Structure formats: C-alpha cells, structure tokens
Amino acid sequence: MIEINQLRKSFGKLDVLKGISTTFEPGQVISILGPNASGKTTLIKSILGMVIPDSGTILFEGKDTSIDPYYKKKIGYMPQIGRYPDNMKIGQLFEMMKDIRQEKAHDEELLHQFDLPSMFNKPMRTLSGGTRQKVSAALACLFNPPVLILDEPTAGLDPVAAEILKAKIHKEKEKGKLILLTSHIMSEVDELADQILYMMEGQIKFNYTIADLKDITGENKLGKAIMEYLKAETYVESN
Numbered sequence: 001m002i003e004i005n006q007l008r009k010s011f012g013k014l015d016v017l018k019g020i021s022t023t024f025e026p027g028q029v030i031s032i033l034g035p036n037a038s039g040k041t042t043l044i045k046s047i048l049g050m051v052i053p054d055s056g057t058i059l060f061e062g063k064d065t066s067i068d069p070y071y072k073k074k075i076g077y078m079p080q081i082g083r084y085p086d087n088m089k090i091g092q093l094f095e096m097m098k099d100i101r102q103e104k105a106h107d108e109e110l111l112h113q114f115d116l117p118s119m120f121n122k123p124m125r126t127l128s129g130g131t132r133q134k135v136s137a138a139l140a141c142l143f144n145p146p147v148l149i150l151d152e153p154t155a156g157l158d159p160v161a162a163e164i165l166k167a168k169i170h171k172e173k174e175k176g177k178l179i180l181l182t183s184h185i186m187s188e189v190d191e192l193a194d195q196i197l198y199m200m201e202g203q204i205k206f207n208y209t210i211a212d213l214k215d216i217t218g219e220n221k222l223g224k225a226i227m228e229y230l231k232a233e234t235y236v237e238s239n
C-alpha cells in the first residue's frame with residue numbers, strides 16, 4: 001500500500017534519514033519506535049508530504065506521491081500537538097474541514113464518543129490539551145480514510161478517552177486499515193501494534209512482528225524484548 005525506497009533527508013549537515021526502504025500493507029498496525037532524534041517524525045512527515053525528501057521515492061498504492069498528491073485524502077493524521085486557528089470554534093473547524101474536502105463526514109463515531117458536539121461553541125484557544133487531542137483524533141477519522149497515522153495518540157488523554165481511542169484503533173484495524181503509530185508507552189504499543197519498525201540514527205535497525213521479537217529474545221514484555229534485541233545486536237557488531 002505504501003512503498004518507501006531509499007529515502008534520504010538531510011537538514012543542513014545533519015543526515016536524518018539515511019536510505020530508508022520499507023513497505024506497509026493494509027490491515028497492519030505498525031509502531032515506529034526509536035530514540036529521540038532518530039528520524040521517526042521526519043519519516044512520518046515525508047509520507048504525509050510535509051517534508052520533501054532529498055532522494056528516494058514513496059509510492060502510495062503504486063503511485064509516486066511526489067507526482068500525485070491526491071493520496072493525502074486517503075490518510076488521516078493525528079499530530080502530536082494539533083495546531084488550529086485560535087479563535088475558531090470546534091464546530092467551525094469540523095465544518096471547515098468538510099468544506100475544504102467538499103465531502104460529508106463519513107465517520108463521526110469518535111466525535112460523539114468524545115462528546116465534542118456539546119463543546120462546538122468553544123474556541124480552540126480555550127481547550128485543554130486533552131480536548132485538543134480528542135479533536136485531532138476525531139478529525140483524523142472523520143472521512144474514514146484507509147490509512148491512519150497517529151503520533152503519540154493517547155498522550156494527554158484521560159484514561160477513559162484513551163480506552164475509547166484504543167478501541168477505535170482496534171476497530172479500524174479490523175476493517176483492514178493501515179495504521180502507523182508512534183508511542184513511548186510500551187504496554188500501549190504491545191496492545192495495539194503487531195509490528196515494530198525500530199529506527200536508529202536515520203536507519204531501520206529492525207522491522208519485526210511483536211510476536212517474532214518476543215520469540216527471538218525469549219522476553220514476554222515488549223520493552224524488555226527490544227532492549228535484549230538491541231543488546232544482542234551491539235554484542236554481535238562489536239565482536
């Protein structure tokens with residue numbers, strides 16, 4: 001569904017993506033993990049067309065994304081921190097999105113589960129961080145896109161809202177959507193994802209299913225399994 005070939009990106013002298021190649025298929029939930037500054041957001045933003053790579057290609061359903069930008073309609077993106085016009089009310093924001101897309105909303109489930117219509121008159125600048133996250137999540141799902149990209153989706157959400165969003169992610173996966181997510185909460189990754197793409201210094205360090213990773217390392221906890229795998233790799237590299 002998404003095919004990335006030899007993607008490279010530098011900011012000045014800093015090589016942030018050093019030749020990333022991978023594919024993502026429908027029905028997969030892939031968690032992009034790695035240390036701070038390893039290039040995760042730059043990879044996600046490249047897929048979204050928000051960062052222009054120096055070289056390499058990204059194909060969406062076989063088409064080069066640099067030539068055909070319409071693929072963006074098929075991706076719902078929930079950023080880590082949603083930035084919206086300060087004085088716009090929640091209701092106006094949803095209306096604006098429908099106007100821009102010239103489309104009706106196809107999926108208002110989260111909108112209602114998060115009780116957002118009761119807050120439609122609130123300006124964005126007055127919202128708490130968690131409510132902003134709820135707006136971002138509801139917007140990402142609004143047009144029922146086949147791909148969801150979720151950057152730290154539950155960060156800042158209260159426990160009930162976090163469970164609602166996790167249930168939604170499960171449901172969308174079952175429908176056959178491709179879901180890419182980042183999270184620093186390993187239990188959450190374990191619960192939601194079936195595959196880990198682990199980045200380090202702009203390269204893919206490993207790309208395994210969680211089941212395989214646990215199998216290889218003999219560790220049942222995902223955080224420990226990742227640590228054990230990286231330790232073993234370092235040992236092999238230094239010997």
Ligand SMILES: Nc1ncnc2c1ncn2[C@@H]1O[C@H](COP(=O)(O)OP(=O)(O)OP(=O)(O)O)[C@@H](O)[C@H]1O
Binds near residue numbers: 014016035040
């Ligand atoms: N627009 C930019 N201009 C200059 N440098 C940038 C830009 N965007 C990212 N970088 C640098 O690229 C490197 C990778 O950043 P990126 O945000 O992709 O990392 P990340 O893996 O998402 O990190 P984190 O886990 O901290 O969110 C960092 O050193 C960052 O400072």
